[in-house]
Amino acid sequence: MTDVLLIWPPHVPSYFNAGHHSPLYMVAGYLRRQPATGRVDTCEAGTLSMNWKGVGDLLHQGRYDVIAVMNDFDAVDGLERFIEYARELSPDSRLITFGRLSSLNHGFFRQFDLDAVVQSGDYECGVAEYVNTLSRSGPPYIPPAGLPGVAVRQGEGWLEPVGHGGRLDPEQWVLPDIDEIPYQDYDRFYARDEHKFCGIPFRRELVVPAARGCPVGCDFCEVPEIFGLRERRLPVDAVIGYIRDSYDRHPFEYVAFYAPTFTLDRRWVRELCERFIEGPVSPRWKCATTIHHLGEELVALMGRAGCVRISVGLETLEADGQGGLPRSKRTEERKFCALAEWCDAAGIELNAFIIVGLPGTSAEGTARTIERARSVGARVRPTMYTPFHQMTADMTTQQVARFNRQLISGEAAGNATADGSAPRPEADARYAFLFGREDRLTSVHERIPQRTAR
Template identity: 80%
Template sequence: MPSYFNAGHHSPLYMVAGHLRRRPQPGRVDTCEAGTLSMNWKGVGDLLYQGRYDVIAVMNDFDAVDGLARFAEYARALSPQSRLITFGRLSSLNPGFFRQFDLDAVVQSGDYECGVAHYVNALAAARPENAGATGLPGVAVRHGDHWREPAGQGDRLAPEEWSLPDVSEIPYQDYDRFYSRDEHKFCGIPFRRELVVPAARGCPVGCEFCEVPDIFGLRERRLPVDTVIDYIRDSYARHPFEYVAFYAPTFTLDRRWVHQLCERFIEGPVSPQWKCATTVHHLSEELVALMGRAGCVRISVGLETLEEAGQGVLPRNKRIEAERFRSLAQWCTGAGIELNAFIIVGLPGTSIQGASRTIELARSLGARIRPTMYTPYHSMTGEMTTRQVSRFNRQLITDDRSVDAADDDRGAGRQRAADARYALLFGAEERLTDVHERIPKRTAP
């Protein structure tokens, strides 16, 4: 059960599958996205028993490890010939944690596609017990009672080598259900179907609370504009998508690329409504206006905090003053774009009062806000229990001892201070988006 849902976070499942299908003699590659609340354990058991898979690649994430041990138990009982490998955001940041589970391999660095393919290729080329005997780039492999460490860092793909998701196998009806409740503050737009376009990987901004640089590197890799246009056109012809979500850590990092894309959208015939995420620093009044003319309906920015005491934790180009954010809100209003502000509660150096003021200011400017809990990924260790790791989900306080009772101006203690933080994340939300009203409904092609 996901604590947060972003369809972009799920796209690696389909990109890894597409990459495996491009291997010589790929065999059959199936996908099953059981994390959308559309399956039960009987259905998982049916799939494992009837599938008779050689390899099962399990995607992991920060908030979805609670069922991993149970899944491995089912797989060993119902498909004992299968080899189990896991890949994903959590294993890339805390690979040692996964060595406690009944798995055969863990992708712990590099692009996920490369790690899984290395392991599958090793199995195809050798006896199972010898797969990865000399080490694999970015992949730890179990041999008996011990683990063989990776043979160096994992590989990275050029954007031209990415296999974009096959829209025919993605359960969009389940995604629609998640996004219909805007008070949950998921990333999608309610009542409209979203096409995710994984446009870029990597980010040089370097926020210490973000996993992107550690997993995908500080150098950005970005799809060619022509590839993006072709993918949108082909996907819209196959499915009734109503807007595009660009999945990129800092969408406007390459302004020249964004200008080229916007000009293509304005010229047509591919002219979707769309949304993106970026930083305040990487936007200008001229660029926001161009994006609005090109169909952009929402820009999400990492505002994080406007509290001066918390600015020192942020990279220099993320230190934003209230007036700068006020200007951005005005630009977005003028361009007909909804501004969505990511705000971090519990950021070191900040207070409950400061976080509340940041949220209140953003709301007063008409912005949709999405608060998350500060999550220090760098403090995870491989010795942690599943319960401990499950708190690193941007919703729970990872360590209650980190809550200073001084956060509570009534001095009522640590629990009340924690409750004050949770009130900002889980309290009733009255301001719901209306951006879907700007996006026309479509019927099936």
Template identity: 50%
Template sequence: MSEHVTPAGRAAALAPGSRILVVWPPQILSYFNAGHHLALYQVAGHLRTALPDSEVTVLDATVLRRTWKDIGNDLFQQRYDAIAVMNDFDGIDGLRRFVSYARALSPGTPIVTFGRLSGVNPLFFQQLDIDAVAENGDFEAAVLAALRFFDGETVTAPGVHLRHADGSWHAPSSPGAVLPAQEWYLPTPDEIPYQRYDELYHDDANKFCGIPQRRELVVPAARGCPIGCSYCEVHPIFGRKERRLTVERTVEYIEQSFRTASFEYVAFYAPTFTLDRRWTMDLCERLTADGARFPWKCATTMHHLDEDLVRAMGRAGCVRISVGLETLDPHGHGALPRSKHKSQQDLENLAGWCAQAGIELNCFVIVGLPGTSVEGVRHTIATVQALGGRARPTVYAPWEAARPDLSDEEMAAFNRQLFVPGTHDLDPAQLRDAYEVVFGPQPDVTAVFERIPARAAGADGDPVLLGAS
């Protein structure tokens, strides 16, 4: 490791043989989506490509159930030359503690944090004893830019807030870089603890995004979204212009992954999967022509679906479509972009198309959306269920109230499960009723796994029924 000092007053990070840690700190999860955790592996893979002489370690300490003693052992013994720690809406609890361990056991190691929460409240992280905070741009590009700053190669880092040697923080001099889709690293199955993911998806009453009893391959198909929902982090971080993998690379990744591991369905990780209708139809035609061998699911908006498209998706193996319904209460439309102003008739039409195509309809519903009532939420969910759909309720997060000076406890309340104190007008009885929607019994647990064959890894990637000769 080089002896020169970085602008942040710490040792260089990119000398040949340097050790870099990409980590999600220990915590108790409030929600799990394997797609959100995929960024760990994509950042690590990107760094390995850009810094071939460095040793990059990736650790999802939460999913792997690492203890703080495990973390301490690793930090003390490895003495990493740089640490990239991921943050998320429900990941504040362990982040400050992780930083305290790193500062005590690996002093001098520069730390950059990246993730969804720093994309919407970057100044909050300047409370911590860290050196850089990624605000926008692709995570891979932001982390690499921070490492180059640490190493003294640059004096700025696009999209990244930087702490200088005098302790002062400097805002990004330019927006963060967004990578062409062909530069995205696609992790290999052996990098990711899929068995742990299976366990997290086991109880569907939690309404996590995965399908229980079947193993999921996450395919990061797209980034960016032009819709611009006020409660969504996608466009502030990744931009309003969508970028996508090619259909060819998407299918190749699926086929290769199914050949090497016992995946049973595909989860397309994209903000609005059907935004590019032509791309979606091309993919469906390719999958259908290949025998629709891979069951899959996606998330999109009702506005970007039509009967012909849903029919094509069903033929191509789609088993679940998730949509941001948000509410059927027109009083809540003021908090939504116009493309999400949907009526009960719109929902009935979509539910009918999905039923005819053999696709489960999963609807995201916001509890506490401005202008709506608990009764309106219950009506929305009851309507979804009456139409044979599955509803996934989450609590509205008023990001305009996410100040930089919040405490860790206050910031953690924005995890979309709790109402943020002082940002709603619900009385105690109404608040109890609202929490009943989220934390009460969930009658609409999925049975869609019954339509997905269980399989073992086969040489040709075809589903193999377990127990079959």
């Protein structure tokens, strides 16, 4: 039997979205169902609640056969230090990494002292392939000829994956075990709305990973490349059952649906809403989608079913900037204003994602987009344009860490300063949108009843 630790290494997050952390627990749940797996533990050391001494204790005392390290765009800062701790304190452990960054820039991870890298497919499939292979091989863990979606170290080189990694049907997903998630730490991140993190302050969130994959195909989004252009979605019954069970066991106050384009399947959304209206499961909830996949009737139904926030990718209202967007994401101002009216009538907060530095846009145009969105009552969440396709395997940790949707990255980063020391006016103007003072805070928590004290 193979004992496994799944860990998010210590680092200071540049952004926090609890949904991005759910794969840690879904991979753990999936491994627990594998016959060759023994003990499976999880550790979120990236929520600012754990020090390196605590990590060292875990590694030294746990003596895991496999340590699966979750990676992300901004979680690489502590990776090298974590690997050093793992090699020193648990020298017999095999180290594999999985996550959004290794799925987009897997070559970057080959510079580190890792034994395997999940490069493609669902994370559960890649980690399970490696763990199951080690269990069959036994010490000294003779690697196979190759694994689907996983690169395996062999001496000084690497065995390339044999084909693309596997993808699970939604019925095979194992939703997160709420008993092992540090919600008190999540609450801390969401308490300050001026940071514009995705959660709702002063209320506890249950994340429901409802769908994977997206056919929209934005080039600044990682979802299609990692999870495919075909959407996979949980059955409504499974969603209802998970919410009911979670609310019975823990004082959650609203649901966050983690799906790239929540209203892509309108029939599914209507069924879910009708079930919420009928009860007995009737939570407050929020979701993210596109303007194109919404309509007045659907928004009204969502409001009656308990929806309190809809987030949409407005991106920009500048005509020159919209030319590079997929056709379904090119938004006319009148359509956005109409959506704002629908949301207001339905009692739903409209949250507009806006991209700063999108090719074809200007700082002045971005300011106009933000002001227009606010003028119709929308909450605005700006992020920096991040050209993931410009990442390369030979980048340093510092270079890769810039691809965090907050700093200017890629080719633009090389021009961010005029003399190597002071930001150019253009860069400074962009950063003002993300890091300037924010005094327009949400009040949507007032629409969500509080449950028993935590």
